[in-house]
Amino acid sequence: MELEAIPGVGAKTAAALSELDDPVATVESGDVAAIARAPGVNEARAARIARGAIRRRHDDAGRVLATDRAREVYREAIDLLRERTVTDYAAKRLETFYPSASASRIAEAQSAAADATTREPDPEVRDALAGVEPLDDPPTVRVRDRCLATADAEMFARAERAVPELSVETVEDARDISELGRSYATVIVIDEAFAGLDVDGDVKVRPDALETPAETVPERLLAFFATNRERLEAAAAVHEAAAVAGDPVAPDGPAADLDHLRDALARLDDDGTIVGDDELARLTDAVDDLDAAVSTAASVADDRLREAIRERDVTIEGTDFLSLVEQGARVDSLLDRELADEYDEAIAAAREHLADALRLEPEEAELAEPIFDGDPSFPVDHDEAAVSRLRTELAAARDRRSARLKADLASDLGDLREPVEALVRDALELDVELAISRFARDFDCTMPEVVDPDADADPGESIGAGGDGTIDSGFRIEGGRSPLLDVAFDDAEPIDYAVSGATLLSGVNSGGKTSTLDLVALVVVLAQMGLPVPAESATVERFEEIHYYAKSQGTLDAGAFEATLRDFGDLVEGADGRLVLVDELESITEPGASAKIIAGILEALDDQDATAVFVSHLAREIRDAADFAVAVDGIEAAGLVDGELRVNRSPKKGHLARSTPELIVEKLADDRGGEFYDDLLEKF
Numbered sequence: 169m170e171l172e173a174i175p176g177v178g179a180k181t182a183a184a185l186s187e188l189d190d191p192v193a194t195v196e197s198g199d200v201a202a203i204a205r206a207p208g209v210n211e212a213r214a215a216r217i218a219r220g221a222i223r224r225r226h227d228d229a230g231r232v233l234a235t236d237r238a239r240e241v242y243r244e245a246i247d248l249l250r251e252r253t254v255t256d257y258a259a260k261r262l263e264t265f266y267p268s269a270s271a272s273r274i275a276e277a278q279s280a281a282a283d284a285t286t287r288e289p290d291p292e293v294r295d296a297l298a299g300v301e302p303l304d305d306p307p308t309v310r311v312r313d314r315c316l317a318t319a320d321a322e323m324f325a326r327a328e329r330a331v332p333e334l335s336v337e338t339v340e341d342a343r344d345i346s347e348l349g350r351s352y353a354t355v356i357v358i359d360e361a362f363a364g365l366d367v368d369g370d371v372k373v374r375p376d377a378l379e380t381p382a383e384t385v386p387e388r389l390l391a392f393f394a395t396n397r398e399r400l401e402a403a404a405a406v407h408e409a410a411a412v413a414g415d416p417v418a419p420d421g422p423a424a425d426l427d428h429l430r431d432a433l434a435r436l437d438d439d440g441t442i443v444g445d446d447e448l449a450r451l452t453d454a455v456d457d458l459d460a461a462v463s464t465a466a467s468v469a470d471d472r473l474r475e476a477i478r479e480r481d482v483t484i485e486g487t488d489f490l491s492l493v494e495q496g497a498r499v500d501s502l503l504d505r506e507l508a509d510e511y512d513e514a515i516a517a518a519r520e521h522l523a524d525a526l527r528l529e530p531e532e533a534e535l536a537e538p539i540f541d542g543d544p545s546f547p548v549d550h551d552e553a554a555v556s557r558l559r560t561e562l563a564a565a566r567d568r569r570s571a572r573l574k575a576d577l578a579s580d581l582g583d584l585r586e587p588v589e590a591l592v593r594d595a596l597e598l599d600v601e602l603a604i605s606r607f608a609r610d611f612d613c614t615m616p617e618v619v620d621p622d623a624d625a626d627p628g629e630s631i632g633a634g635g636d637g638t639i640d641s642g643f644r645i646e647g648g649r650s651p652l653l654d655v656a657f658d659d660a661e662p663i664d665y666a667v668s669g670a671t672l673l674s675g676v677n678s679g680g681k682t683s684t685l686d687l688v689a690l691v692v693v694l695a696q697m698g699l700p701v702p703a704e705s706a707t708v709e710r711f712e713e714i715h716y717y718a719k720s721q722g723t724l725d726a727g728a729f730e731a732t733l734r735d736f737g738d739l740v741e742g743a744d745g746r747l748v749l750v751d752e753l754e755s756i757t758e759p760g761a762s763a764k765i766i767a768g769i770l771e772a773l774d775d776q777d778a779t780a781v782f783v784s785h786l787a788r789e790i791r792d793a794a795d796f797a798v799a800v801d802g803i804e805a806a807g808l809v810d811g812e813l814r815v816n817r818s819p820k821k822g823h824l825a826r827s828t829p830e831l832i833v834e835k836l837a838d839d840r841g842g843e844f845y846d847d848l849l850e851k852f
C-alpha cells in the first residue's frame with residue numbers, strides 16, 4: 169500500500185512516516201504512539217493518520233457528521249471520554265473512534281469497546297497510569313572511542329545510516345587499519361575481505377556489525393532504556409497494580425518480565441553508564457584518586473622517616489662530614505647507609521598505603537611499586553612516569569570492564585527491547601479501555617444495536633417503533649439519559665423515544681424537546697462510533713449521514729434565509745439513509761411561511777425514507793399545510809403544579825402536545841371560569 173493512499177496523508181507526511189521501521193504495518197496497526205514516532209508527527213496528527221488508515225481498511229470514505237451541530241455533539245462525546253483518561257496518549261487515541269457508516273468498522277469498534285467495558289476501574293491503576301507515556305527515542309549518542317572501517321563505498325553509506333553513533337572510516341589496507349587503531353580504542357572492520365587480519369590493538373573484523381547494533385553500539389540500547397526508565401517503571405507499576413486488582417492488563421501477563429526489567433534498569437545510570445558493579449567502581453575510583461593517593465602515600469613514608477631520623481643518633485665520619493660541608497652534598501647517601509632499613513620500611517608503608525587506598529589487585533600493586541623506587545631521598549620522591557603507566561593500565565582495565573558490562577547489559581536489554589514496547593503500549597491502551605469503561609459506568613450505558621438499513625430480510629434486526637409494530641429504519645431509545653443536559657446526570661429523567669420516517673416533535677416550552685434531539689444525536693453518534701450509549705437499550709439504523717440543525721438565533725435576513733433554504737434543498741436530495749434533526753426551524757422567518765416550508769421539507773424527506781425529527785411549536789399549522797399525514801409526537805405537560813410545568817419527558821407517539829399558553833388558558837378557565845377563558849380555550 170502507498171502511504172499516500174491513506175486519507176489525509178500527503179507527500180510530506182508520507183516522507184515522515186517512511187522513517188518508521190515498517191511504515192505501512194505501523195500505520196495500519198492504528199498504534200498512535202508508534203505512528204507518532206515518525207519525525208514531526210505529534211499524537212494528535214498520529215490519531216488522524218490512524219483514523220485515515222481505519223477508514224481505508226473499511227473502505228469508509230463517507231462523512232457521517234454532516235452539520236456543525238452534529239460535529240459539536242461528536243466533540244462533546246469525545247470530551248466526555250477524554251475527561252476519563254489519565255494519559256495524554258489515551259486522550260488522543262480516543263480520537264480514532266469516529267462515527268462511521270461502515271458496518272465492519274462499527275462492529276470492530278464495538279467489539280473493542282465491549283471488551284473495554286468489562287474493565288473494572290481501579291484507583292491504584294489510575295494512579296500508576298499517571299507516569300506512563302509513549303517511549304521516547306533518545307537523541308543519537310556519539311561514541312568516540314570506537315569506529316567502523318570499510319573499503320567499500322556502498323558499505324560506507326550503509327554503515328553511516330545504520331550506525332550514526334560511530335564514525336565510519338575508509339580504509340584500503342591493513343596499514344590504514346592499524347593506523348586507525350592508534351586513534352580509536354576499538355576498530356570494527358565490516359568487510360568480509362579483511363577476515364583473518366592481524367594487526368595490533370583492539371581491531372575486530374565483524375561483517376555482521378551493522379546487523380547486531382546491540383554489540384556494535386551497546387550505548388544505543390542503554391541510552392534508550394536510561395531515557396525511558398521512568399516510563400518503563402510506571403508501565404511496570406500499572407501491570408502490577410492491575411494484576412493485584414484482579415484485572416490483568418494482558419491475559420498472558422505483562423509482555424516483559426518485570427523483575428528482569430527492574431534488575432536491568434538498576435544496573436543503568438540515567439546517562440546510560442553502568443552502575444552497581446563493584447569492580448568497575450573500584451577501577452573508576454582508582455583512576456580518579458590516583459594522584460591524591462600517591463601524594464598521601466608519600467606523606468606516610470615521610471612521616472615514618474621523620475620519626476626514624478628523630479629517634480636516631482647518627483655517627484658521621486669526618487670525611488663524610490667534610491664532603492657534606494664542602495660539596496653541599498645531599499644526605500641521600502647517608503640516608504642509604506645509616507637508615508637503609510628504615511627507608512625500606514617507609515617505602516613499603518607508602519606502597520601499602522597506595523595499594524590500600526586504591527584497592528589495588530596484587531598485579532596492579534606490583535605495577536605500582538616503581539612509583540616509590542627511586543634513590544633514597546627525604547622527603548620521599550615518586551616517579552611520575554610510573555604513576556602514568558599505572559594510570560594508563562587502570563584506565564584501560566576500567567574501559568574494558570565498562571565495555572564488557574555495557575555489552576552484557578545491552579544483550580540483556582536487547583531481549584527486552586520489543587517486549588517493553590508492548591508493555592508500555594498495553595498500559596496506554598488500558599487507559600483507553602478504562603476511559604471507555606468509566607464512561608459506560610458513569611452514564612449507565614449499554615451497547616446499542618446498530619442495524620443495517622437494508623436488513624428487512626432479517627426481521628429480527630428491525631427496529632420496533634414504540635410498540636406500533638416493527639420498522640427497519642430510524643432509531644429506538646429506551647431509558648435514554650443525556651449526559652449533555654445542564655442538570656446533574658443523576659437528575660436526568662429517562663426518555664423513551666423511537667422514530668421511523670419524518671416526524672414533528674411538539675411540546676410545551678422547556679419540556680425537553682431540544683434535549684431530546686441532543687440525546688438522539690448523541691446516541692446515534694456514539695452508536696456509530698461503536699461505543700456504548702447512555703440508555704437502557706437502543707437500536708439505531710446505520711445512518712449514512714447525520715444532519716443536526718440547532719435552533720437558529722432569530723429571524724434570518726433574505727440572503728441568509730435563501731441560503732438556508734438552499735441547504736435544505738440539497739439535504740432532501742437523495743436523503744435516504746440520513747438522519748435529520750432540526751430544532752425550531754420556524755424561527756428563520758414569519759410563522760405562516762415557516763409552516764409551509766417545514767411541511768414541504770418534511771414531505772420531501774418522508775418520500776426519501778429519511779429519518780427526521782423536526783422540533784416545532786407550529787406542529788398544528790405544519791400538519792395543516794402538509795399534503796400528507798405528518799406524524800406528530802408530543803412532549804406533554806401533565807399540568808401546572810405551583811406555577812411549574814410537570815412534564816412527561818418521553819415524547820408521546822402520535823400526539824400533538826398542548827402548548828404552554830393552552831395549558832395556562834385551561835388552568836385559568838378551571839380556576840376562574842367565565843366566558844372569556846372558555847372562548848379562548850375553544851380556539852386552541
Ligand SMILES: Nc1ncnc2c1ncn2[C@@H]1O[C@H](COP(=O)(O)OP(=O)(O)OP(=O)(O)O)[C@@H](O)[C@H]1O
Nearest residue numbers: 654655659660661676677678679680681682683817
Ligand atoms: N430528560 C430530562 N431530565 C431532566 N431535565 C430535563 C430533561 N430534559 C430537559 N430537562 C430540563 O429542561 C430544560 C429545558 O429543556 P429543553 O431546552 O430541551 O426544552 P425545550 O422543549 O427545547 O424548550 P423550548 O421550547 O423553550 O425550546 C433543560 O435545560 C433541562 O434543565
